[in-house]
Amino acid sequence: MVLDFDNVPPFPGIEAAGDILQTSDASTSVPGMKQTLNLIGNLLQTLCIAAPLLVSSLSPAWADEESDALTLHYFGTIGLARATSEHIQYVSDLSQPNGSSAGNWSAKPDSVLGMQANYAFSDQTEVVTQIVSRYRYNGTYRPEVMWAYAHFTAENGTEFRVGRLGTDFYMLADSRLIGYTNLTISPSLDFFGQLPLFHIDGADLSKTIQAGNGLLTGKVFAGYTGEKVPFGDANWNLGDSPMLGANIDYHQDDWSYRLGYAQMRMKHDWPVSDQLTALGFPAVIVEELSMNNKTSRYYSAGLIYDHGPIQLQWMANKVVQESLGYQNYYSSYVLAGYSMGNLTPFAGVSRSYTPSKQLNLGPDNPFQAGVDHVLDISHTNQTTWTMGMRWNFRRNMDVKAQLDCIRGKSDSTFLFRGNTLGWNGSTDVFSLAMDFAF
Amino acid sequence: MKSNRLTRIIRCTLLLALMISAPVNADVVVIVSANCDATALSRREIINIFMGRYRFLPSGHAAKPYDLPTTDPRKAQFYLALTGKKISDIDAYWARLVLTGNASPPDEASSQEAMLDKIARNPWSIGYLDRSIIDNRVRVIFDPEH
Secondary structure, three states: OOEOOOOOOOOOOHHHHHHHOOEOOOOOOOOOHHHHHHHHHHHHHHHHHHHHHHOOOOOOOOOOEOOOOEEEEEEEEEEEEEEOOOOOEEOOOOOOOOOEOOOOEEOOOOOEEEEEEEEEOOOOEEEEEEEEEEOOOOOOOOOEEEEEEEEEEOOOOOEEEEEEEEOOOOOOHHHOOOHHHOOOOOOOHHHHOOOOOOEEEEEEEEEEEEEOOEEEEEEEEEEEEOOEEEEOOEEEEOOOOEEEEEEEEEEEOOEEEEEEEEEEEOOOOOHHHHHHHHOOOOHHHHHHHOOOOOEEEEEEEEEEEEEOOEEEEEEEEEEEEOOOOOOOEEEEEEEEEEOEOOEEEEEEEEEEEOOOOOOOOOOOOOOHHHHHHHHHHOOOEEEEEEEEEEEEEEOOEEEEEEEEEEEEOOOOOOOOEOOOOOOOOEEEEEEEEEEEEO | OHHHHHHHHHHHHHHHHHHHHOOOOOOEEEEEEOOOOOOOOOHHHHHHHHOOOOOEOOOOOEOEEEEOOOOOHHHHHHHHHHHOOOHHHHHHHHHHHHHOOOOOOOEEOOOHHHHHHHHHHOOOEEEEEEHHHOOOOEEEEEOOOO
16 A cells, blocks of 8 residues: 655645545555455545544543543654764664754754544544654655554454554554654664664554463564665665564563564565666676565564663664575664653663675676675664753653764664765764654 | 732732642542452552553453543542652653554543542442542542552
């Protein structure tokens, strides 16, 4: 499913949403389940978009009177980031084509505006839609339907959702755009930056049971991705790729743990293959480096401790790429915060690393340099030291200031855009942001 | 004469402001209907119900929690006593769950009296209010301060 918001100004109101939502038939080549999901998704989107327009009683609060079937929520971040290096563009994740560089302040990496409508038919059935505007792959703030799904809860607590769902295969991944819920301005670049996927069109099923003194939750999900990322002067379409996965969460008192697995089989190749073919690379090499029909596997673990004023997060992941052209990826971060009144200072450290894959073509092979260059595209080897302060200056609003000191090797370029000669792997990023969520 | 009236107005205004801003130190307790089959709930179980993690009573029946209005300071007092978290942290917690579609906060009762009525009517409901206003239609099942 591809949602087209052409000719829409940034940050439109909900009034415009019903008019601007269109679906294209870009995915009609994918038969069977995909078409069914498309149909369900289209129906749900129509319903979700129409519901706010039809019902007049709105209540922008977290807790609502029983009689309020419809609730509206707004969230956003007005952020400014300033990266010191002139040799890279600092972005918050790989879905953005450019950001801050050379000491210039940029609102692109962190600024977000979102609106969500929930319509509850009963305690067991609800439809939800969320529209988000942020700086995207095509260099615009064109709004995107981030989520549009129906949520069913059975009497025994089993939950089923179908439609467009947030990617939930890393802990906190589905809330990373909601700055007010995050301790830092934006989640760890090293950990989340390589994940440009925010939603899937599909379904998930979850169930929570009591286990020991805690709660054990299992979730399975499956669907199709629907996003693009900028890639040089072109875009790489990650959409239409089948994805499935599962999480196990255990929660006891102040501790939450998660193990997760997800896999995605790329439907579309990356632009590198066409470029290599045009340069005369042999087909066998192009195929080895291609991403077409290659599987990416995401393994992750996470731990959160949240007690009174203390917050602690640790996560680690490993991404294994079937393609020889794309590096396997390892990252981890730890973050701690301590609330003192309305102020919460925080500090953390993160690390991302790709143990370089090699594709040795033999001595004096004229294509070796090109192959090595391709392998360098997805290479990272860096550590980021983070410190900052969050100030809850009024209810549902905060102001944050943050400093990230990124220290890496000169070939650590994967998580940035537009790297130029002279990049030494190090930059400092100073960020300011105001978040709200109502 | 005019000066006295002005002084009285200022005093009343200050007193009102003090009453509004003063922290409430009510005896907030968790209540269920007198007809509820649960005889005891642990702090852990009550946290799970009010924080949307696991909304079931020990009998296996789905629990229906209610919150006081956000403007009622007893709500902040309740969550601080129950979880050790300030109301701003509770707001951020619910922002995450609501905006990711993972859970909904308790429905809201418009006042303590409305809370009392809702709990009294439904044997599977659970709420909290000042101990001083409870009657024989409900019973205290947990005291978060102890």
